Amino acid sequence: MNASPQKSPWPNAADRERERGEKRNALLSAAVRSFNERGFHATSLDDVAASLNVTKPTIYYYFANKDEILFECVRLGLDGIRQIAEAVENAGGSGLDRLTALMRGYAVIMTKDFGMCVTRTADHELSEESRSRFRALKREIDITVRRVVEDGIADGSIASDDARLTTFTLAGALNWIARWYEPNGPLTAEQIADSCVKTLVQGLAPRS
Amino acid sequence: MNASPQKSPWPNAADRERERGEKRNALLSAAVRSFNERGFHATSLDDVAASLNVTKPTIYYYFANKDEILFECVRLGLDGIRQIAEAVENAGGSGLDRLTALMRGYAVIMTKDFGMCVTRTADHELSEESRSRFRALKREIDITVRRVVEDGIADGSIASDDARLTTFTLAGALNWIARWYEPNGPLTAEQIADSCVKTLVQGLAPRS
DNA sequence: ACGGTTATTTACTTCTCAGTATATGACCTA
């Protein structure tokens, strides 16, 4: 067993940077929970700071302004979805197989703090600049999902005559999970995801 | 042809009450449009008043406070849905037939000002009291829809093993219309409604 | 003509909260 290089009790440059990142993340986590619970406008940075035993100017040491904090939250949420969407796009299987996997991952993210923030945040809560970046990121995901739907239509595994509307309908059902999901409820995120996806894939009408 | 009773140029008590109601409605319409466009918090009553060529205290002559205005908006939206839900409940046809009609009407309302307001309004934007009334109204509708789903499961016209989750999934897809619908877009509200409902009823997987 | 009611205005108060100027301490390097 090799001794690992001795860890100095004094932080070096790399340590300090890691610590800074961790503190930044802690602030984002505290903020996003409050945004989700009380709403962006009703969340004061004084309260967010106090919940971590610091004061407001400390927040401004890590972020330029409140808008940047909100944008970072939705960016993290969207990034999770994007990763799933990209992973799925390159996977094998029919269009429907890939869309099913995508929707399942999407649904699970909607039950997490940063995912919830994405659908609970209205465009107009962000500054003009952040708003266009927010929209661009959402559009990117929409396009990816739509492409999978189109693949499914092309290979015959998905029935739809309008990939755009179908994508909106699916996304709505999944996005809405963030509005009613209860972390302490009886169902796990995975059970909810499976049930939603099944409803969307099978439809309401029974199959003979 | 009978002469209708002569209309006096001076308003009587009934006229005045009607006028008051009309003005109240005009204020609600102006407010809801701004709420939908800019958000509740970003909408100042000064602006709403100015858009109708009056001043803020005039608003306070018709409403007790900003919260009451928002609540009235969502109440009107929810009332539209409730009416459709009740009309459909007493109609004939299988559970799926009735649910289809309900979803179609629901979707159309989601493209109207007051309907949009319902799903764009987060609970925490309302005062504690309005919030519980808001939730109660939504719960009422949810229960009605769920009952229709259960009817469909019972009569075999709907395939689902969890009426509650299925109802949430459908409601999400329909509610989300309010987030992306463009009144000046290429599709009418009815076309969108039909497409969404078809996707939900038929499912993504092709039927052989 | 006159007191009362309806509808609306001007001008003000008050509060919350984002964002900042500046001080302070801890710790690192030379």
Add this chain to the structure above:
DNA sequence: TAGGTCATATACTGAGAAGTAAATAACCGT
């Protein structure tokens, strides 16, 4: 041990907007 950087705190400014007090105009019934 002295100067510099990092991290955080105290105490403040300023803007925006909800809500109100009080004046005023229009109009009604008597």
